[in-house]
Amino acid sequence: xxxxQQAPRTAVLLCNLGTPDAPTTAxxxxxxxxxxxxxxxxxxxxxxxxxxxxxxxLRLRPRSSAAKYASIWTPEGSPLALWTARQAVLLRGWLGExxxxxxxxxxxxxxxxxxxxxxxxxxDSGVERxxxxxxxPQYSSTxxxxxxxxxxxxxxxxxxxxxxxxxxxxxxxxGYIAALAASVRAHWQREGGPxxxxxxxxxxxxxxxxxxxxxxxxxxxxxxxxxxxxxxLQEAQYIVTFQSRFGRARWLEPYTEPxxxxxxxxxxxxxxxxxxxxxxxxxxxxxxxxxxxxxxFIAAGGKEFRYIPCLNDDxxxxxxxxxIAQQHLAGWPTAHGA
Ligand SMILES: C=CC1=C(C)c2cc3[nH]c(cc4nc(cc5[nH]c(cc1n2)c(C)c5CCC(=O)O)C(CCC(=O)O)=C4C)c(C)c3C=C
Ligand SMILES: [Fe+2]
Ligand SMILES: [Fe+2]
Numbered sequence: 001x002x003x004x005q006q007a008p009r010t011a012v013l014l015c016n017l018g019t020p021d022a023p024t025t026a027x028x029x030x031x032x033x034x035x036x037x038x039x040x041x042x043x044x045x046x047x048x049x050x051x052x053x054x055x056x057x058l059r060l061r062p063r064s065s066a067a068k069y070a071s072i073w074t075p076e077g078s079p080l081a082l083w084t085a086r087q088a089v090l091l092r093g094w095l096g097e098x099x100x101x102x103x104x105x106x107x108x109x110x111x112x113x114x115x116x117x118x119x120x121x122x123x124d125s126g127v128e129r130x131x132x133x134x135x136x137p138q139y140s141s142t143x144x145x146x147x148x149x150x151x152x153x154x155x156x157x158x159x160x161x162x163x164x165x166x167x168x169x170x171x172x173x174x175g176y177i178a179a180l181a182a183s184v185r186a187h188w189q190r191e192g193g194p195x196x197x198x199x200x201x202x203x204x205x206x207x208x209x210x211x212x213x214x215x216x217x218x219x220x221x222x223x224x225x226x227x228x229x230x231x232x233l234q235e236a237q238y239i240v241t242f243q244s245r246f247g248r249a250r251w252l253e254p255y256t257e258p259x260x261x262x263x264x265x266x267x268x269x270x271x272x273x274x275x276x277x278x279x280x281x282x283x284x285x286x287x288x289x290x291x292x293x294x295x296x297f298i299a300a301g302g303k304e305f306r307y308i309p310c311l312n313d314d315x316x317x318x319x320x321x322x323x324i325a326q327q328h329l330a331g332w333p334t335a336h337g338a
Contacts, residue, residue: 011103011127018108019078022118023069029062040146072286083280094322116154129163138218139169171219175320181230194270202277203243204251263333274308
C-alpha cells in the first residue's frame with residue numbers, strides 16, 4: 001500500500017530584507033518608505049525622523065537609488081529576490097531529501113512576498129509550526145529583530161497562530177564558515193592564487209547601536225576570524241571593513257571604500273574582496289562593492305580588484321542552511337514525519 005502523503009505541518013520561513021519591485025523611482029520610493037520607516041532601522045524619534053524621511057530623503061534618494069538598481073537588474077528581476085527564491089527552492093529539496101516533511105517558503109521584510117502574507121498562507125495550508133530562519137548570519141536589531149517584529153505583528157491579529165521558533169543567527173556555524181572558505185579557495189584557484197589582501201566587507205550599522213548592546217560588530221569579527229583561520233591567513237593578510245554608511249552619524253569603522261583607497265595608495269595592487277554577511281548578491285555587493293568600490297580602488301592606483309561572489313546557490317551553503325534548519329527543528333513532534 002502506498003503511504004498516504006499528508007500536507008506538512010511544519011514549515012521553514014526563509015526571510016530576507018526585500019528589494020524594490022522594479023528599478024524605477026516610484027518602486028524604490030515605496031520600498032524605501034517601508035524600509036526607512038521601520039523604527040528598528042532608524043532609531044530617531046518619529047516626530048523628528050518622519051519629516052526628514054518624507055520631506056527630504058524620499059524626494060531625493062529614490063531617483064539615484066533607482067539608477068543604481070537599474071545597473072544590476074536582470075531580465076528576471078532584482079538579484080536579491082532571485083537568490084532568495086532560489087535558496088528557498090533548494091532548501092525545500094534538500095530538507096526533503098533528508099527525510100523531513102517540511103514546507104519551505106521565503107518572505108521579505110520589506111516589499112513582497114511579505115512575512116504576514118506568507119505566515120497566513122502557511123496557516124491556511126494547515127501548518128502548525130513555523131521556524132523563522134533569517135538569511136542574515138550575524139544578528140542585528142536593525143535586521144533580525146525586525147523580522148521578529150513583523151512576525152509578532154501578524155500574530156497580534158491571529159486568533160490561532162502556529163507554534164513559532166526563531167533563529168537569531170549563525171555567524172560561527174561550521175557549515176557557514178566552511179562554505180565561505182570553500183568559495184574563497186575556489187576563487188583563488190580560478191585567479192591563479194591569492195591576492196595581496198583579503199578584504200571582508202560587512203554591511204555597517206550605526207556605532208551607537210553597538211554601544212547600546214547590539215552584538216553585530218563582534219559577530220562580524222568572529223566570522224572573519226574563523227574564516228581567516230579556515231583559510232590559514234595571518235592577521236596581516238586580511239581586513240574587516242564596513243560598507244553602506246547612511247546619514248552623517250558615525251557607523252562601524254573602518255569604512256570599506258576609504259580602506260580600499262588607502263590600500264591602493266599604500267601600493268597594494270591586487271585585492272580579493274568579499275561580503276561574507278550577505279548570503280546572496282544584491283545592490284550592496286554588485287553595485288556598491290563590485291562597481292563603485294572597484295572604481296575607487298583603481299582610480300587610487302590599484303591594479304586588480306577581484307570580487308568574490310556571495311554564497312548564492314552554492315551547494316555547501318545550502319547544506320549549511322539545511323543543517324541549521326534541522327538543528328532548530330529538532331524536537332518538534334512532526335519535524336521527522338507528516
Ligand atoms: C539606516 C539605514 C540602514 C541600516 C541600519 C541598514 C542595515 C543593514 N542592511 C543590511 C542589508 C541590506 N541593505 C540593503 C540596502 C539598503 N540598506 C539601506 C540602509 C540601511 N541598512 C538602504 C537605504 C538600502 C537601499 C538601497 C539604497 O538606497 O542605498 C540591501 C540590498 C537590497 C537590495 O535590494 O538589493 C541589503 C541586503 C544589513 C545586513 C544590515 C545590518 C546588519
Ligand atoms: Fe542596508
Ligand atoms: Fe548601499
